[in-house]
Amino acid sequence: MSPIIDIENVTIEYPGNGARVLALDGATLRVDAGETVGLVGESGSGKTTLGLLAGRLLPRSARVTGGQLRIDGQDVLALDDQRLRALRRECLGYIPQDPVAALDPTMRIGRQLELVLHGLPSDTASLRHHLDSVQISEPDRVLRLFPHEISGGMAQRVMIAMAMARTPRLLVADEPTASLDSHVRTEVTKLIFNLAAKAGATVLWLSHDLRSVSRWCERVVVMYGGKVMEDGPAAQVLRHPTHPYTIALAASDPARAEPGQRIGTRPFDPAASGTEMPSAKLAVGGGR
Numbered sequence: 609m610s611p612i613i614d615i616e617n618v619t620i621e622y623p624g625n626g627a628r629v630l631a632l633d634g635a636t637l638r639v640d641a642g643e644t645v646g647l648v649g650e651s652g653s654g655k656t657t658l659g660l661l662a663g664r665l666l667p668r669s670a671r672v673t674g675g676q677l678r679i680d681g682q683d684v685l686a687l688d689d690q691r692l693r694a695l696r697r698e699c700l701g702y703i704p705q706d707p708v709a710a711l712d713p714t715m716r717i718g719r720q721l722e723l724v725l726h727g728l729p730s731d732t733a734s735l736r737h738h739l740d741s742v743q744i745s746e747p748d749r750v751l752r753l754f755p756h757e758i759s760g761g762m763a764q765r766v767m768i769a770m771a772m773a774r775t776p777r778l779l780v781a782d783e784p785t786a787s788l789d790s791h792v793r794t795e796v797t798k799l800i801f802n803l804a805a806k807a808g809a810t811v812l813w814l815s816h817d818l819r820s821v822s823r824w825c826e827r828v829v830v831m832y833g834g835k836v837m838e839d840g841p842a843a844q845v846l847r848h849p850t851h852p853y854t855i856a857l858a859a860s861d862p863a864r865a866e867p868g869q870r871i872g873t874r875p876f877d878p879a880a881s882g883t884e885m886p887s888a889k890l891a892v893g894g895g896r
């Protein structure tokens with residue numbers, strides 16, 4: 609059986625100020641169906657870029673300059689628009705970091721959910737059911753509201769409902785609790801993993817929160833400077849890290865971490881370790 613995510617040596621650049629930013633620098637990752645994978649790494653290490661790549665959801669300015677990508681066996685970079693839309697619809701659920709920005713400000717919540725459900729039952733009872741599944745109270749009222757009329761936490765629950773509405777095979781969640789108050793983070797994290805388990809979805813969980821990763825993910829992948837640095841069972845990677853960056857990372861022991869604790873840039877000094885790994889590499893030669 610082919611892996612659900614098969615990223616091979618992918619390189620992605622963004623135009624920067626006079627130079628290009630190498631966001632992914634030969635990233636390789638294989639994930640089998642049913643796995644729960646925590647993708648961790650400091651800010652700028654390439655997690656979001658890799659998550660967006662899975663659905664070819666990258667901003668227009670991004671340029672894939674090398675490598676191969678298969679999602680659920682399909683060569684995503686070669687798909688035409690129609691097939692790409694079908695892949696996103698049939699296979700992928702995506703929960704973004706910023707739910708409010710991801711919702712269409714001009715459209716009521718109910719209408720946006722209806723569009724996601726295209727081709728599936730989308731009568732009021734069905735819409736209500738999807739909001740119930742993410743524990744939104746008064747779903748009938750919420751269906752009639754515009755995004756600016758709901759809180760950030762509610763918007764994130766709406767995004768979760770949309771991501772799960774078509775029972776995705778792969779759920780990519782990009783720090784979905786980062787914008788939430790600490791007291792609801794645990795609850796929302798549990799909700800997402802429970803819904804994913806019920807749907808039988810593979811989860812790629814992009815996070816700075818080591819505690820949530822160690823609690824919910826069976827496997828941990830550590831990124832640094834656009835590369836995968838370490839990859840293995842969560843308990844092993846976090847308890848017996850081998851790469852200098854992961855050693856520094858795991859020094860902030862997840863068991864002692866506060867809920868929502870972010871992984872900073874503090875722990876690892878590449879110069880001191882003798883390893884050259886700037887976190888966001890600048891490609892030589894200026895813009896393209």
Ligand SMILES: Nc1ncnc2c1ncn2[C@@H]1O[C@H](COP(=O)(O)OP(=O)(O)OP(=O)(O)O)[C@@H](O)[C@H]1O
Pocket residue numbers: 622623624629630631649650651652653654655656657658667669887888
């Ligand atoms: N739209 C963009 N335009 C230019 N550079 C970008 C863009 N998006 C990301 N980058 C750069 O690409 C590199 C990787 O960023 P990315 O957002 O993938 O990292 P990340 O690990 O997800 O960070 P964070 O944890 O802060 O979300 C960084 O240097 C970032 O500044």
